[in-house]
Amino acid sequence: MGLLSLAIWTPIAFGIVLLALGRDEQAGTVRWVALVGSIVSFLVTLPLYSGFKLDTAAMQFVEKASWIERFNVNYHLGVDGISMWFVILTAFINVIVVIAGWEVITRKVNQYMAAFLILSGLMIGVFSALDGLLFYVFFEATLIPMYLIIGIWGGPNKIYAAFKFFLYTLLGSLLTLIALIYLYIQSGGSFDIAAWHKLPLSATAQNYLFFAFFAAFAVKVPMWPVHTWLPDVHVEAPTGGSAVLAAIMLKLGAYGFLRFSMPIAPDAAREWATFMIVLSLVAVVYVGLVAMVQQDMKKLVAYSSVAHMGFVTLGFFIFNPLGVSGGLVQMIAHGFVSAAMFLSIGVLYDRVHSREISSYGGVVNTMPKFAAFALFFAMANCGLPGTAGFVGEWMVILGAVKFDFVVGLLAASALIFGAAYTLWMFKRVYLGPVTNDDVKELTDINAREFVVMALLAIAVLYMGLYPKPFTDVMEVSVANLLQHVAASKLP
Template sequence: MLNNLLTLICLLPLLGACIIMIFPQDSKKLCLNVTLLITSTIFLLSLFLWIFFDKSSSFFQFSHIWFYFDNINFYYIIGLDGISLFFIILTAFLINICILISWNSVNFYLKEYLIAFLMLEFCLIQVFCVLDLFLFYIFFESVLIPMFLIVGVWGSRIRKIRAAYQLFIYTLTGSLLMLLGLIYIYFEIGTFDYQVLSSIKFSTSIQSILFLSFFASFAVKIPMVPFHIWLPEAHAEAPTAGSVILAGILLKLGGYGFLRFSLVLFPFASMFYAPLIFLLSLLAVIYASLTTLRQVDLKKIIAYSSVSHMGFVTIGIFSFNTQGIEGSILLMLSHGLVSSALFLCIGILYDRYKTRVLKYYSGLTQVMPLFICFFLFFSFANIGFPGTSSFIGEILILIGALKINLSLTFFMTFGVILSAAYSIWLLNRVGFGSLNLNYLNYFQDMSRREFWLLFPILMSVLWLGLLPSLFLNEIHFSVLNLLDHLNNV
């Protein structure tokens, strides 16, 4: 049963989508209840992956071959290690939150909306557990289809079609170079099997070219400056659930790709291009933070802050030491929780006042005290306040960067200061000051449903921040195995 646990988690979203398809269009409550049951089951099963995970092993666990074609060396094989384990749990958790967010907010094509999220969950779980490069590419790109529909059909404003096309074209264009790299690897080696390719040593010149082809795809997905243009627009136009999954999971696909493929398959090229990565990452940290201070749209403020945090992640990944890489994984998990909660808070405000323009909000502490308590907590978590999950990730990344270069660490700490500046500035503008009665004349604090959506995220942020060893124990041996590939260059 344990060997088939990951297979069951992979298949359940697809099975759920097929079940929802046969329901009548007008059976909205039935569709919602069945979808929630399926996503909750997937989340509970993903926790069993964690319970039965062998933290002392650096090998792939819960492996299973679905089918294979020996004559072309094609294997549909899945498995997970400490790096991918928590991304699958995070995916299952946030998809569940997204379904609950949408309970009363989607008024048309509800059945298709739920099918899009189930297919999105199917593709995301496959991305994190498939051990074949070609299948990884297929699912990596397939994520775009349901996300394109979620933004373009159920987006909140008139520019949603433009934002959906930007998301699709930017990310697809970057990935075409990765496809060329995959074709070369197949004709050169004869297989897409990740476990076979991880033992192959490409020449330094070939590594350099292949690394750039993969980098083009992963850098757009993170996104790194200057490939970030699509992100603020997509966030601004997406529905609240779309923004949650976009910030919580989709931005992590690029970081996961660097960890899983770039560092292992192209170790020499990763070290060779590390200074370029550091330069682009520092540019993202400082430029995105300064740009955040100039935004007037609440969603764009959080979107640009995400670009800044992902700059920290890429610096941690390419620090090539245990602290930096483990810190980057923790920061990705933390950002998935914190940014999702902040987008959910903004969604709560938008549901009440139908605007995300910052100037209309002030003094909400007087009329929405419970909401402001949650908003304050997640704003401080976004800064990296001690005791929250972001603090652990950022401090480990800074330690990892300090082992490489003092100047690099100095500019990163400047980015931390800017992060505190825009987070406290936003909190002050929304929560304090005089009530803007000219624009806001209806007041309601958080509902019970909204409270129970944010409370589990709050507890998860505290859990990761106060007990990081529970997560690091599972991650550690997989990171050491990754570093072995780098040390053997």
Template structure:
């Protein structure tokens, strides 16, 4: 078996092993889940090592043909399950396999109910995400794109931390499901016209201008909810607040990237005329979302909601880069997606550590954390600076390239986007000042305990990754460059 199918099925093998373990043996269940996810991550690094940077073509391609006779019995309809990856999907698979072991470790001591089901949910989610990022068939992408909702729905609804978790889970599920129904109709229309859903064949297929516009809008309805863009962003802050810490980590780190990845993999190369036609719409919605979410963040009182609304701003910065439709903007957008997939989960981890100690995320109960939690304060300040794109961190390189690409595409839009970065710095520094400095509030019932050894070592890989990506971006850009050029040439 080649590496890519092995990575795809290894988490499911872990699920099978866990099913044979008694539910009372929670330590063994956690150990098997962590070992399966860690092994998947280590093998995914082999994909990076063996990847050919000089080629923009799909690599590690494996095809599994599913052939069924048609109704009349004379002709055959071929449906193939094809997996492969290029320089873009490679890093999203590595990021997925990196975050899942973290999610299992986060719940090692805090998740006490249904531990077996908790590990199974994350391993199944990992397998579905890897499939979504590697599949090269429109129909199968839709299947995995939607299947991701099921384990995430359970993670929010079962292991959420507050009373409104069921409502948040249904809101998340229904928003994303309804948005994707139009994409399913568009896929059926494409199949009726071309007779295939194979992405590599469709890249060489041309559609009429009117049909391109219709198909683009159908795909946009699905991807915009996942990003999320205005006005379909309401589900995200609610889902983050109600989800457990590990749920917020995977939601911010990977699930939000499915929408922008869909734009880059399908909308832009399949419908180039429509992508140019609707670029003003994307730019307008993105700028409005950045301004709205930044101003909304300033009035939030829940720590998780503050970080969730900042995610909306960052992901709409990504869409600006993607629809600049030039190499600098798209490369910066991909790098910013990866950077956000590291920085935002780290901030959610830090908020989760506070919640584990005091069972509240309301900002008014906190203050002066730097006095009694110096290691926590250093970590929180570092990731806050990364979140506002301090030079030397991963976000800076991504946002700089996005702005370069945006200036080449539309100077006015780029100026607006650059101006809104001041709002991002405002709410981030305001949060740091309220949380870390000043005098401790009189609400404290117990002294703060600083980060434990387990919590510190959970954050250390994020620190190293953010610095490596910020100081040596060519390590990532060299892999991405050919694949981005290949997409923009279509």
């Protein structure tokens, strides 16, 4: 087994072990096995960075074995500068989620922990797959554990939210499956994604393929106007589910644009770039305004995620190195910051059992350590310089200004809206006098919660102050992608 196979199957194997452990009487053992499994799974991914060659756009750590010989389907894995960091990010967030759910989850603990470990392995499979059918299997399989996480451990309307999540994402994926079969036929019976990048497709075929992929990836991002499932799902999902959904699962859609839509249908991608930019700007501006009027903290951060992911798709479709690299950096930064925001809301919810902003006020008086972390993450969510939230947004804005000043100006307005809704929420929840008995009786974060907050704070600060390791890895691969997209593939 190569490194990527270990990264995929280690958490899945630990997840299966957890399912075998059984009843809640063994919850203590289950938690420790889950923690060991998540840490081992994270450590397995670290050699991907230490052994990564920065001077090539070729796939690295490649593994290939025949899977379904009759249809020429291969178990084909590899990462480049676009996908490598997402493998490590997925494994890191999994460790955080296991620690965060340590005391909070008391029912079906083994199934809860197993669902996250298996989900982690499947998402790493999405980022590593170089075979079209293998990608599709991993991409669709991620729905199952997340559906169960929402449907079993979610809030009062969990069944409605789980069905909405499943149906929205499944419907678009069916069109993608048709596109994959079409490409398989056109390439003479190959599911090799790299071979698909070289196919001379007609303008009509490219347009159909672009929108077939768009149906799956735009819903997953989610882009406006197919974003309406996200706030409902976030509100009902358990804290760990919200953290993983925002930090990793939304990235699967954005990653799909870079791996499928743009390189396979480059002429269609350029033709529909204005359409994609308009949708992205609507997400950045309009959804930012929608976030401002939310009374539920989780809904506010969910809409904030839609606005931040609007930056990502905007960066991709302005077709310059700053924009695409900025979009990728924003994806990684959003992984840290959004996970931190949802876990912070989870800390309050575990104590007060309310997500309504009006239920709080003056939390800083009773939870000063936690309030300090919450302020730091709120600033990162606003895009404060020195935090991870700033780097990607700044790169995308610079790229957008180079592309078109008005586009850059509209994109920059997100920094204002982001500061408005995030700081207004912080003011009403944390600052001022204590407003009710629930807040008066709050206790500050314990050692476990401190570790979770500290790990995320270190990641957000490190990336904000020194983004070079992230940008260096993606530079050559981004340049190669843009060069490929610039060259017409019309026969």
